[in-house]
Every structure is written in structure tokens, then in C-alpha cells.
Amino acid sequence: MRYSLADCTGNWPSFWLLAAMLVMSGTAVADTEEDSVWLGGLRTTYFGDRPIVQSDDVIELEAPERAEDSAVVPIRIKAKIPQTEEHFIKTITLIIDMNPGQLAGRFHFTPKNGRADLGLRVRVNAYGPVRAIAETNDGKLFMSRRFVKASGGCSAAVGTDIEAAKRRMGKMKFRTDKPVLNGEPLAVQLRVSHPNLTGLQMDQITQLYSTAHFVEKVAVSFEGQAVFAAETGFSLSENPSFRFYFVPDGAGELHAEVIDTEDLRFTGQYAVVPDK
Amino acid sequence: MLFCGSVLALLLLVWTVPVMSTEDCKHTAEVIEIAAGIYMRPGKHAVVFDDEAVANIGFVVGKRCVAVIDTGGSNAEGQALRCAIRSVTRQPVCFVINTHVHPDHMLGNLAVREPGVFYIGHTNLARALALRGTVYLERAAQQAGRPLGPEHIILPDLSVDRQLRLDLGERVLELVAHPIAHTDNDLSIYDENTGTLWLSDLLFMEHIPVIDGSIKGWLKLLEALKDKPARRVVPGHGPVQAAWPDAAGDTQRYLSSLRDETQERIAEGDDLREAQKTVAYGERTRWQLFENYHKRNIIAAYTELEWED
Numbered sequence: 228m229r230y231s232l233a234d235c236t237g238n239w240p241s242f243w244l245l246a247a248m249l250v251m252s253g254t255a256v257a258d259t260e261e262d263s264v265w266l267g268g269l270r271t272t273y274f275g276d277r278p279i280v281q282s283d284d285v286i287e288l289e290a291p292e293r294a295e296d297s298a299v300v301p302i303r304i305k306a307k308i309p310q311t312e313e314h315f316i317k318t319i320t321l322i323i324d325m326n327p328g329q330l331a332g333r334f335h336f337t338p339k340n341g342r343a344d345l346g347l348r349v350r351v352n353a354y355g356p357v358r359a360i361a362e363t364n365d366g367k368l369f370m371s372r373r374f375v376k377a378s379g380g381c382s383a384a385v386g387t388d389i390e391a392a393k394r395r396m397g398k399m400k401f402r403t404d405k406p407v408l409n410g411e412p413l414a415v416q417l418r419v420s421h422p423n424l425t426g427l428q429m430d431q432i433t434q435l436y437s438t439a440h441f442v443e444k445v446a447v448s449f450e451g452q453a454v455f456a457a458e459t460g461f462s463l464s465e466n467p468s469f470r471f472y473f474v475p476d477g478a479g480e481l482h483a484e485v486i487d488t489e490d491l492r493f494t495g496q497y498a499v500v501p502d503k
Numbered sequence: 504m505l506f507c508g509s510v511l512a513l514l515l516l517v518w519t520v521p522v523m524s525t526e527d528c529k530h531t532a533e534v535i536e537i538a539a540g541i542y543m544r545p546g547k548h549a550v551v552f553d554d555e556a557v558a559n560i561g562f563v564v565g566k567r568c569v570a571v572i573d574t575g576g577s578n579a580e581g582q583a584l585r586c587a588i589r590s591v592t593r594q595p596v597c598f599v600i601n602t603h604v605h606p607d608h609m610l611g612n613l614a615v616r617e618p619g620v621f622y623i624g625h626t627n628l629a630r631a632l633a634l635r636g637t638v639y640l641e642r643a644a645q646q647a648g649r650p651l652g653p654e655h656i657i658l659p660d661l662s663v664d665r666q667l668r669l670d671l672g673e674r675v676l677e678l679v680a681h682p683i684a685h686t687d688n689d690l691s692i693y694d695e696n697t698g699t700l701w702l703s704d705l706l707f708m709e710h711i712p713v714i715d716g717s718i719k720g721w722l723k724l725l726e727a728l729k730d731k732p733a734r735r736v737v738p739g740h741g742p743v744q745a746a747w748p749d750a751a752g753d754t755q756r757y758l759s760s761l762r763d764e765t766q767e768r769i770a771e772g773d774d775l776r777e778a779q780k781t782v783a784y785g786e787r788t789r790w791q792l793f794e795n796y797h798k799r800n801i802i803a804a805y806t807e808l809e810w811e812d
Binding site: 289295296299301302303346348379382383391395398400402403404405414416418420428465466468470 | 634637638641642772774775776779798799802803806809810
């Protein structure tokens with residue numbers, strides 16, 4: 228998945244195309260104008276005409292109503308159902324309607340997560356809906372949606388200590404909560420140092436935009452078994468941070484591999500030792 | 504762009520500055536002479552772009568010419584400051600010193616331009632203006648309803664990478680470029696004649712400090728600056744002048760609590776969202792605009808401190 232500047236020109240389908248799609252898909256009509264971008268093409272792009280239940284009963288998205296810093300908007304997705312072998316959340320898709328490159332990321336879970344919670348930070352470029360869509364292993368889709376007031380997150384200058392950020396690129400930090408218990412979901416925080424350039428940050432001297440350069444893939448395993456995977460876009464804030472759960476079944480090593488748009492690969496390890 | 508450590512070359516250049524003729528001054532900024540020849544236009548505590556005249560700005564008059572220290576958040580503010588200068592002296596403006604990149608301090612830059620004026624800033628100021636200028640102009644248009652063209656973002660003619668002495672005529676200003684603190688392009692100005700240290704946004708009083716650089720860097724710098732013997736300091740937001748080093752106390756206390764409590768939350772495994780609900784709320788009643796900037800400061804502190812080794 229690559230984003231180009233063309234993405235930011237915002238060529239939304241016309242009203243008639245929108246109307247036609249609504250008729251064709253036969254789905255419910257938007258309650259407000261707020262969903263026009265979603266209904267005008269986003270929904271079809273990512274989910275075709277599959278039914279989506281709008282509900283906070285499977286996952287619930289938590290986001291600030293008004294962001295203090297549009298380049299660092301902390302959000303959390305809370306799973307309302309446990310991850311069991313029979314029934315679990317397989318994928319969570321995070322979409323920010325008004326961002327260039329609306330797909331912020333796709334995040335993959337397994338029963339080994341115990342709970343499919345996810346915490347991360349995103350950029351929000353304009354007032355609009357942020358939506359998380361969960362797909363369960365039986366192929367059903369559930370959407371939780373919040374309206375976030377923020378603007379300029381994608382064109383905001385990156386960080387402040389540019390030199391420190393350059394030196395640190397690719398560095399990773401793992402952290403787990405305490406206590407570590409066999410068979411119990413354990414919270415893991417994975418931090419990746421990366422500027423995650425959007426390509427929309429303009430240099431006024433040269434009148435040129437920085438080249439987009441961002442983390443595209445994240446894969447975390449525990450003793451060789453996948454516990455978290457993601458495909459991500461530049462809507463994730465600088466220094467992407469992921470908080471998720473997995474259920475340890477003994478001592479072992481967490482291993483993370485991160486790949487960015489320039490095909491740079493970074494790895495990190497972390498030893499997990501159960502307390503009992 | 505000149506990188507300069509010497510003032511002699513400058514002296515030759517400023518002699519050619521012509522004296523301004525009569526000006527159309529509908530509005531003249533009210534300034535206070537806080538020490539002989541040092542004038543300050545006090546700002547009011549408000550959110551940038553929600554209001555005008557937010558920052559403390561001013562100018563210093565020498566025997567030969569005038570140095571402007573910051574120009575305000577709009578062209579009108581710059582014009583009013585220029586009129587204030589004209590109400591006080593006929594000396595030409597030879598230097599415009601931008602203490603840092605923030606729009607409440609530099610969007611009046613164009614209004615104080617005169618032939619031969621040198622714009623002076625920290626060596627990182629040009630980069631910061633290049634990266635943020637467009638966003639500031641957009642916000643000026645959208646939030647403040649004051650559209651400004653790109654000519655209002657003026658890059659420095661002279662960059663200070665360590666220090667620079669400016670002679671205004673029987674008056675020397677010492678400019679010091681600091682390592683990352685409030686921003687990564689903070690400049691302070693010391694007037695030797697009166698012992699006045701113009702700290703701009705390296706010091707906040709009454710108005711909550713705003714972090715746009717490094718919380719650790721800022722604390723370190725304040726500690727070091729305390730040894731500087733100054734008869735008075737000028738904060739970027741707060742009273743027109745204050746006693747040094749006592750004036751540093753509030754900013755230091757706020758930043759220290761923010762640092763300590765954020766470090767605790769990170770060590771406890773709280774994510775940013777949780778930290779925003781708990782960190783340093785003991786400071787709430789001690790500052791104006793706390794609700795506007797505190798949560799943002801927690802983001803700045805957290806995203807810096809989570810990378811500490």
C-alpha cells in the first residue's frame with residue numbers, strides 16, 4: 228500500500244454517484260452529512276456491499292472529542308467480547324474519513340490475544356469521523372464511530388527535536404504490565420521510533436514537500452507464534468506506539484519486526500517471564 | 504544567510520539605514536519603559552489567534568538605532584509597535600530580533616521592515632519557519648480571520664548559532680542562542696547597560712508554560728540561567744518585568760511536576776490517554792489558560808520522556 232500526493236487532493240465522488248451507490252447497496256441512508264465521505268466511496272472501497280452493524284457492543288472506540296494536538300491524538304479501541312477459539316475478532320480496520328490516506332491501519336488478532344484491545348496515536352487532518360470496524364472470525368462486521376475535532380495533523384511539522392529523532396530511527400521499546408501470569412491477557416506496549424513522514428509537510432524555503440516515509444508493516448510474535456500484526460499508513464503519529472494484549476503460556480521472547488516504505492527493516496526483542 | 508560571530512561587519516552596514524519619514528499611525532501600541540531605553544508592549548493572556556497582542560514584545564533604543572524584540576501576532580500589531588517606536592525616537596530600526604518561531608511573536612515582522620533592517624534569529628529559526636510558516640498562515644486566515652501572504656514569514660538575514668553582540672550605539676545587546684528548551688530556536692537578549700535579560704518564552708509567569716521543544720532541555724536551561732546576574736528579566740508572557748532568579752520559580756515548579764509525574768505514569772505503564780487524565784493537576788489553580796494548554800503539554804512531555812533510556 229503506497230500513498231501519493233494525489234490522495235490529498237480529495238476527489239470525492241459527486242452527489243449523483245453517491246446517490247447511485249446508496250441505491251445499489253441498499254444500505255441505510257446516512258443520518259448526517261458527517262458520513263458523506265464514508266458513504267460516498269470509502270465504505271465501498273474497503274468493504275464492498277457487505278453489511279456493517281454500527282454498534283459499540285463488539286468494539287468501542289474511545290477518542291477525544293477535541294484533540295489537543297492534531298498530530299498526536301491518542302485513541303483506544305476496547306473489545307467487548309473475549310477472544311476464544313470459537314469466536315474472536317480477527318481484524319480491526321481504522322479509518323479516518325477526512326485524512327489523505329484514510330486507511331490508518333489494519334490490525335490483526337487471534338485467540339492468543341485474549342482480548343483484542345488496541346491503543347495507538349493518530350494524526351487527524353480535519354474535523355470528521357474516526358471509525359473502527361471489527362471483523363469477527365465468522366465474517367461479520369461491527370463499526371464504532373466517533374467524531375473528532377482536530378485539524379492540520381497531517382501537515383503539522385514533525386516533532387521538535389529533529390536531531391534526536393534522526394539518531395533514534397528504528398529503535399524499539401517493549402514494555403509489559405505486571406504481574407505476568409500464565410493464561411492471563413498481558414498488556415504489551417510496543418514503541419517504534421520513526422518520523423512517519425506523511426509527505427504533506429511542506430518546506431517553505433524550497434516549496435517542496437518531504438517525501439512520505441512511514442512504517443508500513445508491524446509483526447509481533449511470541450516464541451514464533453504471531454500475536455499481533457498490522458499494515459499501517461501515515462495517519463499513525465510520529466514514533467508509532469501500539470498497546471495490545473496477548474496470553475503468555477510460559478517464559479519466552481516477544482519478537483517484533485517493523486518494515487517501512489523504504490523497505491528498511493527493524494527488529495526488537497523482549498523477554499517475558501511469568502511471575503508464577 | 505550570514506553566520507556571524509562578529510559585530511564589526513554589521514556596524515558598517517547599519518550606517519546606511521535611512522531615517523523614516525512621517526507615518527500613518529491610526530493605532531499606536533501602548534508601551535512601558537521598563538528601564539532606560541527599553542520599551543515593552545505587554546501582552547494579554549489569551550490563546551494565540553483567538554485574540555491579538557498576546558505576547559510581550561518591545562524594542563530597545565540605542566544612540567544610533569533601534570532593535571525590535573518580537574513583532575506580535577499580526578501585521579496590525581507590528582504596525583502599532585512601529586508607531587510606538589516612532590512616538591519615542593527618530594532613530595532608524597536596524598535590527599528585528601525574533602526570539603523564536605511562534606506566531607504570536609513574529610507575524611508582525613513585515614510591518615517593522617525598513618530599508619537596511621536585519622532580521623536576526625536562532626540558527627534553527629529558518630528551518631522552523633520553513634516547516635511551520637504555511638500552517639501559521641492558514642491558522643491566521645481560518646482561526647483569526649486575518650489572511651496573510653507568505654511575505655509575512657521572514658527568514659532571518661543573520662543566524663545566531665552561539666552568541667552575537669549587537670551595538671546600537673553606546674548600548675550593546677548580547678544575544679544567546681540556546682539548546683532546545685521552549686522550542687528548538689530560543690534566543691535570549693541581555694542589555695548590558697541596564698542589566699535587563701529579555702527571556703521571552705523561556706520564562707512564563709501567570710500564563711501556563713507551553714512546551715514545544717523539550718521539557719528536560721528547558722529545565723536544564725532554566726537551572727543554568729539562574730546563575731546569570733540580571734537586574735530584571737522580561738518573560739514572554741506575564742508581567743512587564745520580574746526579579747531574577749526568583750521569577751523562574753513558577754515555570755520550574757510546573758515543568759518539574761509535569762516531568763516527574765509523567766515519568767511515574769510511563770513507568771507504571773499508563774498510556775498517553777490515561778496520563779492526560781492524571782498528570783500534574785495540582786498545578787491547575789496556579790495558571791491562567793491551564794485548560795487550554797495543559798493536556799497538550801502532557802502529550803509533549805510524554806512523547807519525549809517515553810524515549811528516555
